[in-house]
Amino acid sequence: MPRTAPVTRWDTDFDVLDPEYISNPFEIWDELRQGCPIAHTDRRGSNWLPTRYADVTAIAHDIEHFSSLEVGVIPFDGEPTEEQDRVLPYGLPPISADPPLHTWTRRLLLPWFSHRRVEGYEELTRELCRSAIAGFDAGGRADAAEEYAQQIPVRVIAQVLGVPIELADTFTGWVRDVLEFADDEERRFRGMEGLIKYFLVELEERKKNPGTDLLSELLHTEVDGALVEESLVLGVAALVLIAGIDTTWSAIGSSLWHLATHPEDRKRLAEEPEIWPLAIEELLRAYSPVTMGRLVTSDVEFAGCPMKEGDHVLLNFPAANRDPETFEDAEEVILDRAHNRHVAFGSGIHRCAGSNLARMELRVALEEWMKAIPEFRIAEGEEVTWAGGQVRGPRRLPVVFP
Amino acid sequence: MNIRVDPDKCQGHARCYGLLPELFDIDDYGLSTVIGDGTVPPELEERARLAIANCPEYAIDETS
Numbered sequence: 001m002p003r004t005a006p007v008t009r010w011d012t013d014f015d016v017l018d019p020e021y022i023s024n025p026f027e028i029w030d031e032l033r034q035g036c037p038i039a040h041t042d043r044r045g046s047n048w049l050p051t052r053y054a055d056v057t058a059i060a061h062d063i064e065h066f067s068s069l070e071v072g073v074i075p076f077d078g079e080p081t082e083e084q085d086r087v088l089p090y091g092l093p094p095i096s097a098d099p100p101l102h103t104w105t106r107r108l109l110l111p112w113f114s115h116r117r118v119e120g121y122e123e124l125t126r127e128l129c130r131s132a133i134a135g136f137d138a139g140g141r142a143d144a145a146e147e148y149a150q151q152i153p154v155r156v157i158a159q160v161l162g163v164p165i166e167l168a169d170t171f172t173g174w175v176r177d178v179l180e181f182a183d184d185e186e187r188r189f190r191g192m193e194g195l196i197k198y199f200l201v202e203l204e205e206r207k208k209n210p211g212t213d214l215l216s217e218l219l220h221t222e223v224d225g226a227l228v229e230e231s232l233v234l235g236v237a238a239l240v241l242i243a244g245i246d247t248t249w250s251a252i253g254s255s256l257w258h259l260a261t262h263p264e265d266r267k268r269l270a271e272e273p274e275i276w277p278l279a280i281e282e283l284l285r286a287y288s289p290v291t292m293g294r295l296v297t298s299d300v301e302f303a304g305c306p307m308k309e310g311d312h313v314l315l316n317f318p319a320a321n322r323d324p325e326t327f328e329d330a331e332e333v334i335l336d337r338a339h340n341r342h343v344a345f346g347s348g349i350h351r352c353a354g355s356n357l358a359r360m361e362l363r364v365a366l367e368e369w370m371k372a373i374p375e376f377r378i379a380e381g382e383e384v385t386w387a388g389g390q391v392r393g394p395r396r397l398p399v400v401f402p
Numbered sequence: 403m404n405i406r407v408d409p410d411k412c413q414g415h416a417r418c419y420g421l422l423p424e425l426f427d428i429d430d431y432g433l434s435t436v437i438g439d440g441t442v443p444p445e446l447e448e449r450a451r452l453a454i455a456n457c458p459e460y461a462i463d464e465t466s
Contacts, residue, residue: 057458111430115416277420281456339455347458351413351432359420 011036022388056320066294092239129368145397149252157244162213250393254287285342376401411461
């Protein structure tokens with residue numbers, strides 16, 4: 001059942017939660033780019049949807065007119081409650097912050113996802129992949145989304161945060177409530193409440209018994225001679241969990257969907273393993289999972305569109321990455337694409353802080369899958385389902401293999 | 403061939419490092435720099451051009 005009225009005009013009344021948009025947005029973007037490259041809707045407030053690479057990246061760079069105070073693709077309806085104001089007065093920095101708060105909170109976070117640190121998580125990632133594959137039922141069938149892609153990033157992030165890997169399903173549930181079911185106010189609230197309450201207890205514990213994890217270190221970090229406020233640490237912790245799970249699992253799932261449906265690309269990767277690094281970037285380009293929101297800070301005309309203070313803009317990085325003005329044969333997946341300036345991880349000062357980790361997880365998850373299951377296809381008669389909106393990726397991906 | 407990374411444009415996508423770790427170094431905050439004085443050894447020129455063409459922030463310039 002569609003949760004909203006069906007869309008009949010994509011240029012003036014789009015809906016990123018429309019089932020057609022979620023399952024196959026590519027042709028919609030192509031049409032919009034040609035006819036109305038910045039679409040508009042009045043569903044859930046006034047929202048703009050750019051689809052050209054040049055527009056998406058220009059808006060991402062214009063932090064004066066386009067603020068990150070509202071990054072949700074489904075804008076939060078109504079005023080924050082007193083409780084939210086008290087517990088998370090700064091939201092989830094740095095993603096939901098503008099400079100100067102963005103600048104120094106991002107600097108606290110970045111070293112945790114540097115190349116050097118990320119290398120330290122590669123072996124764990126590989127073990128998680130292998131153990132997920134070993135757990136598949138005998139008989140050559142598996143749900144590559146639910147039993148594989150979904151199982152990996154959440155556990156790596158748990159390790160980074162220093163929280164129990166055994167709670168993976170609980171974390172996944174909260175994050176899905178916040179992102180995937182964001183149009184259901186009650187579910188969104190419940191998910192956010194669950195993870196906030198959980199982290200409040202974890203922070204108390206770490207004040208008494210600090211460890212070497214991200215939460216402990218942030219709690220004991222001084223900036224300009226004062227300890228970082230606890231509400232900021234809480235916001236960063238919630239952000240790392242929310243941003244680090246669904247996004248990467250969706251990229252892994254979409255890539256496996258592509259490989260399941262493109263035998264020639266599976267063959268190519270087996271015969272030319274040296275193209276793997278380029279292939280990872282190409283899969284990120286073609287199936288970019290993440291769209292981010294921005295809040296218009298003052299009336300501005302952008303590319304002929306009269307944007308008003310308080311309007312939302314959806315930074316459609318997935319559509320930008322399919323723009324034929326920027327990418328030759330943009331609609332084709334060319335695994336060894338040499339020129340690939342994709343913005344799957346965003347553009348400008350909010351470039352995904354966890355991109356090194358995400359890229360490593362995607363590479364290892366695909367390598368391990370292809371090593372164990374080089375031949376596979378979508379199970380006949382079974383349905384692949386997709387989630388979308390903020391993050392697009394398969395939720396059910398039933399595959400069979402010899 | 404000489405290249406440089408514009409530190410005001412670089413946002414840490416790390417694409418240059420991924421393509422050519424022999425020539426680029428990345429600090430803990432994601433900022434990329436060219437190793438040495440910016441001179442690209444002839445055998446790395448082709449891959450250096452790829453690094454330029456793949457930077458999402460247009461942060462790498464050929465200076466000479």
